[in-house]
Amino acid sequence: MNTKYHQLHTDTLQNRFGLRVAARLSAGTESLPHDIGERLRVARDQAVARRKQPVTAMHRRTASAASRNGNTATLTFGDDGLGFWGWLSSAALVLIMAAGLVVINVIQDDDRTTEVAELDAALLTDDLPPEAYADPGFLQYLKTGTSHGNGAMTR
Structure with a gap:
């Protein structure tokens, strides 16, 4: 209107x-x-x-x-376009939004990498050998142990 x-x-x-x-x-x-x-x-x-x-x-x-x-x-009603400055400001806003999305993606990738690295470090420095985590019985123990409210393994 x-x-x-x-x-x-x-x-x-x-x-x-x-x-x-x-x-x-x-x-x-x-x-x-x-x-x-x-x-x-x-x-x-x-x-x-x-x-x-x-x-x-x-x-x-x-x-x-x-x-x-x-x-x-x-x-x-003819050309009601934005003109040069309107197009330029629109293009600048689109570029800023695209750059923001790229930055968010990079930050999320870094966060995921950090989480995986911390998990790997915890597995490698734990008292259990890594083969224990491949054992299906141990995985079942972890699932049932966390579902009963233990929340963490005891050493």
């Missing part, structure tokens, strides 16, 4: 709401004393004088082409 049209529509709705509120307030002033009614009238007049004036004119453009596709029609 066009921003200027949206602003005009919003201003129109605000004006209608203001008129309804003013009418409601005016209807309620009949039972008030004269001096309070006058003060309210002056305050309303000041508020109306200070309110933002609505935008009365919209920019109109002529469509440069119209195309039809089945039951739909499309109007084109």
Whole structure:
């Protein structure tokens, strides 16, 4: 939706709401004393004088082409492109995002490598020989030992 049209529509709705509120307030002033009614009238007049004036004119453009596709029609208003600086800033943002993804990938790979290295170091410095980890019975013992809440092996 066009921003200027949206602003005009919003201003129109605000004006209608203001008129309804003013009418409601005016209807309620009949039972008030004269001096309070006058003060309210002056305050309303000041508020109306200070309110933002609505935008009365919209920019109109002529469509440069119209195309039809089945039951739909499309109007084109010429080149509304970004221009050189728009394309340059878009390309810079895409490059920055791609560089960020590469950095995240490298960091995650380094973290995985560090975890595997720590696991290997723990296996090699443990009291058990590495062949014990290949034994299916030992693997079953590890699975059942951790599922019972032991959490860690005792030496």
